[in-house]
Amino acid sequence: MAQTTAVASLSRRRQRFVVLFFVCLFTFGSYFCFDTPGALGSLLERGPMKLSATEFNLLYSVYAWPNVVLVFLGGFFIDTFGSRPCSVVLSLITLIGQLITTTGVFCKSFKLLLVGRFLFGSGSESLNVCQSTIVSHWFQGSELAMAFGFSLTVSRLGSIIAFNILPSYSERFGLSSAFLLGGLLCSVSFVATLCFVYVDRKAEEELNFTMTQIDQGNTSLSNVEHKFSSKAIFPLSFWLGSIAGMSVYAIFFSFIAIGTDLFQREFDVAGSTAGFLVSLIYNVSMFLAPVLGKLLDLYGYRGITIGLAVMLTSLSLHILSNSFHSMNVFHSFSRMQILYSCSIFLGLGLSGISSALWPSLAICVNPQSLATAIGIAQALQNLGTSLTTFFMGIIIDRKGYRQSLRFLEMIGMFSCCVVFVWNILDRFGEDRINKPTEQLEEIEELRQPLALESEIQLQGKLMIVPVTPRVVVLVRQRLLGPRGESGVVRRNYYAKIGIQ
Numbered sequence: 001m002a003q004t005t006a007v008a009s010l011s012r013r014r015q016r017f018v019v020l021f022f023v024c025l026f027t028f029g030s031y032f033c034f035d036t037p038g039a040l041g042s043l044l045e046r047g048p049m050k051l052s053a054t055e056f057n058l059l060y061s062v063y064a065w066p067n068v069v070l071v072f073l074g075g076f077f078i079d080t081f082g083s084r085p086c087s088v089v090l091s092l093i094t095l096i097g098q099l100i101t102t103t104g105v106f107c108k109s110f111k112l113l114l115v116g117r118f119l120f121g122s123g124s125e126s127l128n129v130c131q132s133t134i135v136s137h138w139f140q141g142s143e144l145a146m147a148f149g150f151s152l153t154v155s156r157l158g159s160i161i162a163f164n165i166l167p168s169y170s171e172r173f174g175l176s177s178a179f180l181l182g183g184l185l186c187s188v189s190f191v192a193t194l195c196f197v198y199v200d201r202k203a204e205e206e207l208n209f210t211m212t213q214i215d216q217g218n219t220s221l222s223n224v225e226h227k228f229s230s231k232a233i234f235p236l237s238f239w240l241g242s243i244a245g246m247s248v249y250a251i252f253f254s255f256i257a258i259g260t261d262l263f264q265r266e267f268d269v270a271g272s273t274a275g276f277l278v279s280l281i282y283n284v285s286m287f288l289a290p291v292l293g294k295l296l297d298l299y300g301y302r303g304i305t306i307g308l309a310v311m312l313t314s315l316s317l318h319i320l321s322n323s324f325h326s327m328n329v330f331h332s333f334s335r336m337q338i339l340y341s342c343s344i345f346l347g348l349g350l351s352g353i354s355s356a357l358w359p360s361l362a363i364c365v366n367p368q369s370l371a372t373a374i375g376i377a378q379a380l381q382n383l384g385t386s387l388t389t390f391f392m393g394i395i396i397d398r399k400g401y402r403q404s405l406r407f408l409e410m411i412g413m414f415s416c417c418v419v420f421v422w423n424i425l426d427r428f429g430e431d432r433i434n435k436p437t438e439q440l441e442e443i444e445e446l447r448q449p450l451a452l453e454s455e456i457q458l459q460g461k462l463m464i465v466p467v468t469p470r471v472v473v474l475v476r477q478r479l480l481g482p483r484g485e486s487g488v489v490r491r492n493y494y495a496k497i498g499i500q
Protein backbone atom coordinates (compact mmCIF):
# COMPACT_ATOMS: atom_id res chain seq x y z
CA MET A 1 0.00 0.00 0.00
CA ALA A 2 2.80 2.41 0.99
CA GLN A 3 4.61 1.74 -2.26
CA THR A 4 1.46 2.22 -4.28
CA THR A 5 0.94 5.71 -2.85
CA ALA A 6 4.57 6.70 -3.43
CA VAL A 7 4.31 5.68 -7.05
CA ALA A 8 0.98 7.48 -7.25
CA SER A 9 2.51 10.72 -5.96
CA LEU A 10 5.32 10.56 -8.50
CA SER A 11 2.93 9.94 -11.34
CA ARG A 12 0.80 12.89 -10.11
CA ARG A 13 3.81 15.16 -10.47
CA ARG A 14 4.40 13.90 -13.97
CA GLN A 15 0.71 14.32 -14.72
CA ARG A 16 0.89 17.92 -13.51
CA PHE A 17 3.53 18.74 -16.07
CA VAL A 18 1.78 16.85 -18.85
CA VAL A 19 -1.33 18.90 -18.06
CA LEU A 20 0.77 22.07 -18.05
CA PHE A 21 2.13 21.22 -21.49
CA PHE A 22 -1.34 20.98 -23.03
CA VAL A 23 -2.77 23.88 -21.04
CA CYS A 24 0.07 26.15 -22.22
CA LEU A 25 -0.98 25.40 -25.80
CA PHE A 26 -4.59 26.51 -25.15
CA THR A 27 -3.79 30.13 -25.94
CA PHE A 28 -0.94 29.70 -28.42
CA GLY A 29 -3.24 30.09 -31.43
CA SER A 30 -5.42 32.80 -29.95
CA TYR A 31 -2.47 35.06 -29.05
CA PHE A 32 -1.21 34.71 -32.62
CA CYS A 33 -4.62 35.74 -33.95
CA PHE A 34 -5.16 38.50 -31.38
CA ASP A 35 -1.98 40.21 -32.56
CA THR A 36 -2.49 39.54 -36.28
CA PRO A 37 -3.99 42.99 -37.06
CA GLY A 38 -1.22 44.70 -35.07
CA ALA A 39 1.44 42.70 -36.89
CA LEU A 40 -0.07 43.51 -40.29
CA GLY A 41 -0.73 47.17 -39.30
CA SER A 42 -0.13 49.22 -42.39
CA LEU A 43 -1.06 46.35 -44.73
CA LEU A 44 -4.59 46.47 -43.37
CA GLU A 45 -4.67 50.25 -43.46
CA ARG A 46 -3.07 50.82 -46.85
CA GLY A 47 -3.73 47.42 -48.49
CA PRO A 48 -6.96 46.17 -50.07
CA MET A 49 -8.97 46.62 -46.84
CA LYS A 50 -8.06 50.36 -46.58
CA LEU A 51 -9.02 50.70 -42.92
CA SER A 52 -8.86 54.06 -41.11
CA ALA A 53 -7.13 54.23 -37.69
CA THR A 54 -10.56 54.24 -36.03
CA GLU A 55 -11.65 51.14 -37.97
CA PHE A 56 -8.35 49.44 -37.30
CA ASN A 57 -8.62 50.05 -33.55
CA LEU A 58 -12.21 48.85 -33.69
CA LEU A 59 -10.82 45.37 -34.47
CA TYR A 60 -9.39 45.40 -30.94
CA SER A 61 -12.35 47.12 -29.29
CA VAL A 62 -14.82 44.66 -30.78
CA TYR A 63 -12.64 41.83 -29.47
CA ALA A 64 -12.79 43.29 -25.97
CA TRP A 65 -16.34 44.71 -25.72
CA PRO A 66 -18.33 41.46 -25.42
CA ASN A 67 -15.89 40.27 -22.83
CA VAL A 68 -16.78 42.97 -20.37
CA VAL A 69 -19.76 40.67 -19.67
CA LEU A 70 -18.94 37.34 -21.31
CA VAL A 71 -15.69 36.63 -19.57
CA PHE A 72 -17.35 37.06 -16.20
CA LEU A 73 -20.07 34.61 -17.25
CA GLY A 74 -17.32 32.34 -18.59
CA GLY A 75 -15.65 32.29 -15.17
CA PHE A 76 -18.93 31.49 -13.50
CA PHE A 77 -19.64 28.64 -15.94
CA ILE A 78 -16.15 27.25 -15.41
CA ASP A 79 -16.71 27.22 -11.64
CA THR A 80 -20.10 25.60 -12.14
CA PHE A 81 -19.57 23.08 -14.95
CA GLY A 82 -15.85 22.50 -14.64
CA SER A 83 -12.96 23.41 -16.88
CA ARG A 84 -13.06 20.29 -19.06
CA PRO A 85 -16.28 20.91 -21.03
CA CYS A 86 -15.74 24.68 -20.95
CA SER A 87 -12.23 24.50 -22.41
CA VAL A 88 -13.44 22.46 -25.39
CA VAL A 89 -16.45 24.68 -26.12
CA LEU A 90 -14.44 27.91 -25.75
CA SER A 91 -11.62 26.67 -27.91
CA LEU A 92 -14.13 25.75 -30.62
CA ILE A 93 -15.76 29.21 -30.48
CA THR A 94 -12.30 30.77 -30.81
CA LEU A 95 -11.53 28.67 -33.88
CA ILE A 96 -14.88 29.42 -35.56
CA GLY A 97 -14.43 33.15 -34.82
CA GLN A 98 -11.03 33.15 -36.48
CA LEU A 99 -12.40 31.34 -39.54
CA ILE A 100 -15.15 33.97 -39.90
CA THR A 101 -12.53 36.73 -39.57
CA THR A 102 -10.54 35.08 -42.35
CA THR A 103 -13.65 34.93 -44.54
CA GLY A 104 -14.16 38.65 -43.83
CA VAL A 105 -10.68 39.45 -45.10
CA PHE A 106 -11.13 37.15 -48.09
CA CYS A 107 -14.40 38.86 -49.08
CA LYS A 108 -13.02 42.33 -48.14
CA SER A 109 -16.03 42.74 -45.86
CA PHE A 110 -15.27 44.90 -42.82
CA LYS A 111 -18.58 43.89 -41.22
CA LEU A 112 -17.78 40.20 -41.43
CA LEU A 113 -14.31 40.98 -40.07
CA LEU A 114 -15.92 42.61 -37.04
CA VAL A 115 -18.34 39.70 -36.51
CA GLY A 116 -15.42 37.27 -36.63
CA ARG A 117 -13.31 39.30 -34.18
CA PHE A 118 -16.34 39.54 -31.89
CA LEU A 119 -16.85 35.76 -31.83
CA PHE A 120 -13.13 35.07 -31.66
CA GLY A 121 -12.79 37.41 -28.65
CA SER A 122 -15.78 35.84 -26.92
CA GLY A 123 -14.15 32.41 -26.98
CA SER A 124 -10.55 33.41 -26.58
CA GLU A 125 -10.84 35.56 -23.45
CA SER A 126 -12.87 33.00 -21.51
CA LEU A 127 -10.41 30.36 -22.67
CA ASN A 128 -7.77 32.48 -20.97
CA VAL A 129 -9.78 32.38 -17.74
CA CYS A 130 -10.10 28.63 -18.12
CA GLN A 131 -6.34 28.32 -18.60
CA SER A 132 -5.53 30.43 -15.51
CA THR A 133 -8.04 28.48 -13.43
CA ILE A 134 -6.64 25.10 -14.43
CA VAL A 135 -3.07 26.27 -13.76
CA SER A 136 -4.07 27.68 -10.36
CA HIS A 137 -5.86 24.53 -9.35
CA TRP A 138 -3.17 22.10 -10.43
CA PHE A 139 -0.27 24.19 -9.14
CA GLN A 140 -1.52 26.06 -6.13
CA GLY A 141 1.09 25.32 -3.53
CA SER A 142 4.69 25.79 -4.46
CA GLU A 143 4.95 26.32 -8.22
CA LEU A 144 2.02 28.56 -9.06
CA ALA A 145 3.79 31.65 -10.43
CA MET A 146 6.28 29.50 -12.31
CA ALA A 147 3.50 27.50 -13.96
CA PHE A 148 1.76 30.76 -14.90
CA GLY A 149 5.11 31.88 -16.30
CA PHE A 150 5.32 28.85 -18.60
CA SER A 151 1.80 29.39 -19.89
CA LEU A 152 2.69 33.02 -20.63
CA THR A 153 5.84 31.95 -22.47
CA VAL A 154 3.94 29.73 -24.88
CA SER A 155 1.22 32.35 -25.39
CA ARG A 156 3.81 35.05 -26.06
CA LEU A 157 5.45 32.75 -28.59
CA GLY A 158 2.21 32.93 -30.58
CA SER A 159 2.36 36.74 -30.57
CA ILE A 160 6.07 36.81 -31.42
CA ILE A 161 5.59 34.51 -34.40
CA ALA A 162 2.77 36.78 -35.59
CA PHE A 163 4.88 39.94 -35.44
CA ASN A 164 7.93 38.37 -37.02
CA ILE A 165 6.56 36.28 -39.84
CA LEU A 166 3.22 37.78 -40.78
CA PRO A 167 4.37 40.94 -42.64
CA SER A 168 6.54 38.98 -45.11
CA TYR A 169 4.17 35.99 -45.16
CA SER A 170 1.18 38.13 -46.14
CA GLU A 171 3.18 40.00 -48.77
CA ARG A 172 4.00 36.65 -50.32
CA PHE A 173 0.75 34.74 -49.87
CA GLY A 174 -1.83 37.48 -49.33
CA LEU A 175 -3.70 38.92 -46.36
CA SER A 176 -6.34 36.19 -46.11
CA SER A 177 -3.66 33.45 -45.96
CA ALA A 178 -2.15 35.26 -42.98
CA PHE A 179 -5.50 35.07 -41.18
CA LEU A 180 -5.95 31.46 -42.29
CA LEU A 181 -2.62 30.58 -40.69
CA GLY A 182 -4.13 31.89 -37.44
CA GLY A 183 -7.05 29.48 -37.95
CA LEU A 184 -4.58 26.63 -38.33
CA LEU A 185 -2.84 27.51 -35.06
CA CYS A 186 -6.22 27.77 -33.32
CA SER A 187 -6.87 24.17 -34.45
CA VAL A 188 -3.61 23.14 -32.75
CA SER A 189 -4.92 24.79 -29.56
CA PHE A 190 -8.24 22.99 -29.99
CA VAL A 191 -6.47 19.62 -30.20
CA ALA A 192 -4.53 20.58 -27.06
CA THR A 193 -7.78 21.12 -25.15
CA LEU A 194 -8.96 17.64 -26.19
CA CYS A 195 -5.67 16.15 -24.93
CA PHE A 196 -6.05 18.06 -21.66
CA VAL A 197 -9.56 16.66 -21.18
CA TYR A 198 -8.22 13.14 -21.66
CA VAL A 199 -5.32 13.55 -19.18
CA ASP A 200 -7.40 15.38 -16.59
CA ARG A 201 -10.17 12.78 -16.73
CA LYS A 202 -7.67 9.98 -16.39
CA ALA A 203 -6.10 11.71 -13.36
CA GLU A 204 -9.49 12.03 -11.76
CA GLU A 205 -10.35 8.39 -12.36
CA GLU A 206 -7.05 7.25 -10.85
CA LEU A 207 -7.56 9.53 -7.93
CA ASN A 208 -11.06 8.28 -7.30
CA PHE A 209 -9.58 4.83 -7.05
CA THR A 210 -6.79 5.94 -4.65
CA MET A 211 -9.16 7.91 -2.50
CA THR A 212 -11.63 5.10 -2.15
CA GLN A 213 -8.75 2.94 -0.97
CA ILE A 214 -7.34 5.41 1.53
CA ASP A 215 -10.24 7.53 2.55
CA GLN A 216 -13.07 5.00 2.38
CA GLY A 217 -15.13 7.17 0.09
CA ASN A 218 -15.34 10.10 2.50
CA THR A 219 -14.69 12.54 -0.32
CA SER A 220 -17.46 12.51 -2.83
CA LEU A 221 -16.53 14.59 -5.88
CA SER A 222 -20.06 15.86 -6.31
CA ASN A 223 -19.75 17.54 -2.90
CA VAL A 224 -16.95 19.71 -4.17
CA GLU A 225 -18.63 20.54 -7.46
CA HIS A 226 -21.52 21.84 -5.46
CA LYS A 227 -19.41 23.95 -3.14
CA PHE A 228 -17.46 25.46 -6.02
CA SER A 229 -20.14 27.87 -7.09
CA SER A 230 -21.29 28.80 -3.62
CA LYS A 231 -18.74 31.39 -2.44
CA ALA A 232 -18.22 34.53 -4.40
CA ILE A 233 -17.29 37.33 -2.03
CA PHE A 234 -14.04 39.02 -2.92
CA PRO A 235 -11.87 41.22 -0.69
CA LEU A 236 -10.88 44.83 -1.45
CA SER A 237 -7.38 43.64 -2.23
CA PHE A 238 -8.73 41.60 -5.14
CA TRP A 239 -10.63 44.58 -6.54
CA LEU A 240 -7.61 46.89 -6.33
CA GLY A 241 -5.47 44.28 -8.09
CA SER A 242 -8.10 43.90 -10.80
CA ILE A 243 -8.36 47.67 -11.34
CA ALA A 244 -4.56 47.87 -11.57
CA GLY A 245 -4.63 45.03 -14.12
CA MET A 246 -7.39 46.75 -16.08
CA SER A 247 -5.50 50.00 -16.48
CA VAL A 248 -2.04 48.65 -17.06
CA TYR A 249 -3.04 45.95 -19.57
CA ALA A 250 -5.03 48.62 -21.44
CA ILE A 251 -1.74 50.45 -21.96
CA PHE A 252 0.05 47.39 -23.30
CA PHE A 253 -2.66 46.11 -25.60
CA SER A 254 -3.30 49.59 -27.03
CA PHE A 255 0.38 50.29 -27.52
CA ILE A 256 1.08 46.91 -29.10
CA ALA A 257 -1.85 47.36 -31.48
CA ILE A 258 -0.54 50.68 -32.85
CA GLY A 259 3.19 50.07 -32.25
CA THR A 260 4.21 48.86 -35.72
CA ASP A 261 2.48 51.74 -37.43
CA LEU A 262 3.73 54.27 -34.87
CA PHE A 263 7.37 53.25 -35.34
CA GLN A 264 7.02 53.33 -39.13
CA ARG A 265 5.25 56.67 -39.41
CA GLU A 266 6.74 58.70 -36.58
CA PHE A 267 10.22 57.24 -36.28
CA ASP A 268 10.85 56.37 -39.94
CA VAL A 269 11.60 52.74 -39.11
CA ALA A 270 11.29 50.07 -41.84
CA GLY A 271 8.28 47.72 -41.62
CA SER A 272 10.13 44.57 -40.53
CA THR A 273 12.19 46.47 -37.91
CA ALA A 274 9.03 48.09 -36.59
CA GLY A 275 7.43 44.64 -36.18
CA PHE A 276 10.58 43.39 -34.48
CA LEU A 277 10.60 46.33 -32.05
CA VAL A 278 7.03 45.58 -30.99
CA SER A 279 7.66 41.86 -30.70
CA LEU A 280 10.70 42.65 -28.52
CA ILE A 281 8.21 43.53 -25.77
CA TYR A 282 6.82 39.99 -25.99
CA ASN A 283 10.29 38.45 -26.44
CA VAL A 284 11.55 39.86 -23.16
CA SER A 285 8.37 38.79 -21.42
CA MET A 286 8.51 35.30 -22.95
CA PHE A 287 11.97 34.52 -21.60
CA LEU A 288 11.55 36.29 -18.30
CA ALA A 289 8.10 35.01 -17.29
CA PRO A 290 9.05 31.53 -15.94
CA VAL A 291 12.23 32.81 -14.25
CA LEU A 292 10.42 35.69 -12.65
CA GLY A 293 7.63 33.29 -11.69
CA LYS A 294 10.10 31.04 -9.87
CA LEU A 295 11.63 34.04 -8.05
CA LEU A 296 8.21 35.36 -7.05
CA ASP A 297 7.28 31.93 -5.67
CA LEU A 298 10.50 31.87 -3.65
CA TYR A 299 10.77 35.45 -2.41
CA GLY A 300 7.32 37.00 -2.78
CA TYR A 301 7.38 40.78 -3.54
CA ARG A 302 4.60 40.40 -6.09
CA GLY A 303 2.93 43.72 -5.29
CA ILE A 304 6.27 45.55 -5.30
CA THR A 305 7.21 43.92 -8.61
CA ILE A 306 3.92 45.13 -10.13
CA GLY A 307 4.62 48.65 -8.79
CA LEU A 308 8.11 48.77 -10.32
CA ALA A 309 6.82 47.34 -13.59
CA VAL A 310 4.11 50.00 -13.86
CA MET A 311 6.64 52.76 -13.17
CA LEU A 312 8.99 51.41 -15.83
CA THR A 313 6.11 51.22 -18.31
CA SER A 314 5.11 54.85 -17.68
CA LEU A 315 8.72 55.99 -17.96
CA SER A 316 9.14 54.24 -21.34
CA LEU A 317 5.99 55.89 -22.69
CA HIS A 318 7.24 59.26 -21.48
CA ILE A 319 10.58 58.79 -23.22
CA LEU A 320 8.87 57.66 -26.43
CA SER A 321 6.40 60.52 -26.55
CA ASN A 322 9.31 62.95 -26.17
CA SER A 323 11.42 61.38 -28.92
CA PHE A 324 9.35 62.05 -32.06
CA HIS A 325 11.29 63.21 -35.13
CA SER A 326 10.79 66.87 -34.42
CA MET A 327 12.20 66.55 -30.91
CA ASN A 328 15.68 66.39 -29.55
CA VAL A 329 15.15 65.94 -25.82
CA PHE A 330 17.25 62.79 -25.65
CA HIS A 331 19.76 63.99 -28.25
CA SER A 332 22.74 62.17 -26.75
CA PHE A 333 21.14 58.88 -27.86
CA SER A 334 20.38 57.82 -31.40
CA ARG A 335 16.74 57.30 -32.26
CA MET A 336 17.21 53.54 -32.68
CA GLN A 337 18.91 53.28 -29.27
CA ILE A 338 15.93 55.00 -27.70
CA LEU A 339 13.44 52.77 -29.50
CA TYR A 340 15.23 49.54 -28.57
CA SER A 341 15.62 50.66 -24.94
CA CYS A 342 11.94 51.61 -24.70
CA SER A 343 10.82 48.27 -26.17
CA ILE A 344 13.04 46.39 -23.71
CA PHE A 345 11.74 48.49 -20.79
CA LEU A 346 8.18 47.84 -21.90
CA GLY A 347 9.01 44.13 -22.13
CA LEU A 348 10.37 44.22 -18.57
CA GLY A 349 7.22 46.05 -17.49
CA LEU A 350 4.93 43.50 -19.13
CA SER A 351 6.94 40.62 -17.64
CA GLY A 352 6.64 42.03 -14.12
CA ILE A 353 2.94 42.67 -14.47
CA SER A 354 1.87 39.44 -16.12
CA SER A 355 4.05 37.23 -13.90
CA ALA A 356 3.03 38.85 -10.62
CA LEU A 357 -0.55 40.00 -11.17
CA TRP A 358 -2.37 36.71 -11.81
CA PRO A 359 -0.80 34.77 -8.92
CA SER A 360 -1.49 37.78 -6.64
CA LEU A 361 -5.15 37.76 -7.59
CA ALA A 362 -5.32 33.98 -7.07
CA ILE A 363 -3.83 34.45 -3.58
CA CYS A 364 -6.43 37.10 -2.69
CA VAL A 365 -9.51 34.93 -3.25
CA ASN A 366 -11.06 31.71 -2.10
CA PRO A 367 -10.04 28.86 -4.45
CA GLN A 368 -13.64 27.71 -4.66
CA SER A 369 -14.59 30.79 -6.67
CA LEU A 370 -11.28 31.27 -8.43
CA ALA A 371 -12.60 31.13 -12.00
CA THR A 372 -15.33 33.66 -11.20
CA ALA A 373 -12.66 35.93 -9.71
CA ILE A 374 -10.34 35.61 -12.69
CA GLY A 375 -13.36 36.14 -14.94
CA ILE A 376 -14.11 39.43 -13.17
CA ALA A 377 -10.48 40.56 -13.43
CA GLN A 378 -10.43 39.71 -17.13
CA ALA A 379 -13.81 41.42 -17.65
CA LEU A 380 -12.38 44.62 -16.16
CA GLN A 381 -9.26 44.21 -18.26
CA ASN A 382 -11.42 43.97 -21.38
CA LEU A 383 -13.41 47.03 -20.33
CA GLY A 384 -10.15 48.97 -20.02
CA THR A 385 -8.82 47.66 -23.32
CA SER A 386 -12.02 48.29 -25.28
CA LEU A 387 -12.34 51.88 -24.04
CA THR A 388 -8.66 52.67 -24.45
CA THR A 389 -8.28 51.24 -27.96
CA PHE A 390 -11.48 53.01 -29.01
CA PHE A 391 -10.30 56.40 -27.75
CA MET A 392 -6.79 55.81 -29.07
CA GLY A 393 -8.21 55.39 -32.58
CA ILE A 394 -10.09 58.69 -32.30
CA ILE A 395 -7.10 60.53 -30.78
CA ILE A 396 -4.76 59.24 -33.51
CA ASP A 397 -7.17 60.26 -36.30
CA ARG A 398 -7.74 63.73 -34.83
CA LYS A 399 -4.56 64.68 -32.97
CA GLY A 400 -1.89 62.20 -33.99
CA TYR A 401 0.28 59.56 -32.35
CA ARG A 402 2.07 61.81 -29.88
CA GLN A 403 -1.14 62.79 -28.08
CA SER A 404 -2.20 59.13 -28.02
CA LEU A 405 1.03 58.26 -26.17
CA ARG A 406 0.38 61.08 -23.71
CA PHE A 407 -3.04 59.55 -23.11
CA LEU A 408 -1.39 56.18 -22.30
CA GLU A 409 1.06 57.98 -19.99
CA MET A 410 -1.87 59.36 -17.98
CA ILE A 411 -3.30 55.86 -17.63
CA GLY A 412 0.16 54.77 -16.46
CA MET A 413 0.13 57.37 -13.68
CA PHE A 414 -3.33 56.29 -12.60
CA SER A 415 -2.10 52.65 -12.48
CA CYS A 416 0.89 53.67 -10.30
CA CYS A 417 -1.49 55.23 -7.76
CA VAL A 418 -3.75 52.16 -7.66
CA VAL A 419 -0.82 49.76 -7.20
CA PHE A 420 0.58 51.98 -4.44
CA VAL A 421 -2.74 51.97 -2.53
CA TRP A 422 -3.05 48.20 -3.11
CA ASN A 423 0.38 47.55 -1.58
CA ILE A 424 -0.25 49.82 1.41
CA LEU A 425 -3.68 48.37 2.18
CA ASP A 426 -2.38 44.84 1.82
CA ARG A 427 0.63 45.55 4.07
CA PHE A 428 -1.60 46.82 6.88
CA GLY A 429 -4.33 44.27 6.23
CA GLU A 430 -3.93 40.63 5.18
CA ASP A 431 -0.28 41.09 4.23
CA ARG A 432 -0.29 38.40 1.54
CA ILE A 433 0.68 39.69 -1.88
CA ASN A 434 4.34 40.29 -1.01
CA LYS A 435 4.87 37.08 0.96
CA PRO A 436 6.76 34.07 -0.43
CA THR A 437 4.48 31.15 -1.23
CA GLU A 438 5.89 29.08 1.63
CA GLN A 439 4.98 31.73 4.22
CA LEU A 440 1.50 31.97 2.77
CA GLU A 441 1.09 28.27 3.39
CA GLU A 442 2.14 28.69 7.02
CA ILE A 443 -0.40 31.48 7.50
CA GLU A 444 -3.06 29.27 5.99
CA GLU A 445 -2.22 26.46 8.35
CA LEU A 446 -2.46 28.73 11.41
CA ARG A 447 -5.89 29.77 10.21
CA GLN A 448 -7.09 26.19 9.98
CA PRO A 449 -7.36 24.78 13.53
CA LEU A 450 -10.35 22.71 12.50
CA ALA A 451 -8.46 21.28 9.61
CA LEU A 452 -5.56 20.19 11.81
CA GLU A 453 -7.96 18.54 14.19
CA SER A 454 -9.43 16.63 11.34
CA GLU A 455 -6.00 15.56 10.26
CA ILE A 456 -5.32 14.10 13.69
CA GLN A 457 -8.45 12.06 13.26
CA LEU A 458 -6.83 10.70 10.14
CA GLN A 459 -4.07 9.32 12.39
CA GLY A 460 -1.65 12.27 12.16
CA LYS A 461 0.31 10.48 9.49
CA LEU A 462 -1.44 11.74 6.46
CA MET A 463 -0.64 14.70 4.30
CA ILE A 464 -2.30 16.16 1.27
CA VAL A 465 -0.85 16.53 -2.18
CA PRO A 466 -2.49 18.80 -4.76
CA VAL A 467 -3.65 17.37 -8.02
CA THR A 468 -6.61 19.42 -9.24
CA PRO A 469 -9.16 21.43 -7.30
CA ARG A 470 -11.42 18.47 -7.13
CA VAL A 471 -8.68 15.95 -7.05
CA VAL A 472 -6.64 15.56 -3.90
CA VAL A 473 -4.52 12.59 -2.93
CA LEU A 474 -3.77 11.54 0.59
CA VAL A 475 -0.22 10.26 0.87
CA ARG A 476 1.50 8.84 3.87
CA GLN A 477 3.81 11.51 5.27
CA ARG A 478 6.67 9.21 5.96
CA LEU A 479 6.97 8.46 2.25
CA LEU A 480 7.49 12.08 1.32
CA GLY A 481 9.43 13.46 4.29
CA PRO A 482 8.35 15.74 7.11
CA ARG A 483 7.66 18.91 5.12
CA GLY A 484 3.94 19.01 4.43
CA GLU A 485 2.36 20.40 1.30
CA SER A 486 0.43 23.60 0.84
CA GLY A 487 -2.06 24.84 3.39
CA VAL A 488 -4.02 26.28 0.51
CA VAL A 489 -4.27 22.83 -0.94
CA ARG A 490 -5.15 21.47 2.45
CA ARG A 491 -7.95 24.00 2.53
CA ASN A 492 -9.11 22.66 -0.84
CA TYR A 493 -9.17 19.23 0.60
CA TYR A 494 -11.18 20.22 3.64
CA ALA A 495 -13.58 22.09 1.43
CA LYS A 496 -13.88 18.86 -0.48
CA ILE A 497 -14.74 16.74 2.50
CA GLY A 498 -17.13 19.39 3.75
CA ILE A 499 -15.10 21.10 6.52
CA GLN A 500 -14.95 24.91 6.21
Ligand SMILES: C[C@H](NC(=O)[C@@H](N)CCCCN)C(=O)O
Residues within 6 Å of the ligand: 030, 031, 034, 035, 125, 128, 152, 155, 159, 249, 354, 378, 381
Ligand atom coordinates in the same frame (compact mmCIF):
# COMPACT_ATOMS: atom_id res chain seq x y z
C1 LIG B 1 -2.39 36.65 -19.11
C2 LIG B 1 -2.54 37.91 -19.88
N1 LIG B 1 -3.56 37.79 -20.89
C3 LIG B 1 -4.73 38.34 -20.77
O1 LIG B 1 -5.00 38.96 -19.80
C4 LIG B 1 -5.74 38.20 -21.89
N2 LIG B 1 -6.99 38.72 -21.44
C5 LIG B 1 -5.35 38.98 -23.09
C6 LIG B 1 -5.03 38.15 -24.20
C7 LIG B 1 -4.62 38.99 -25.35
C8 LIG B 1 -3.73 38.25 -26.25
N3 LIG B 1 -2.47 38.89 -26.39
C9 LIG B 1 -1.22 38.27 -20.54
O2 LIG B 1 -1.14 38.11 -21.75
O3 LIG B 1 -0.32 38.73 -19.83
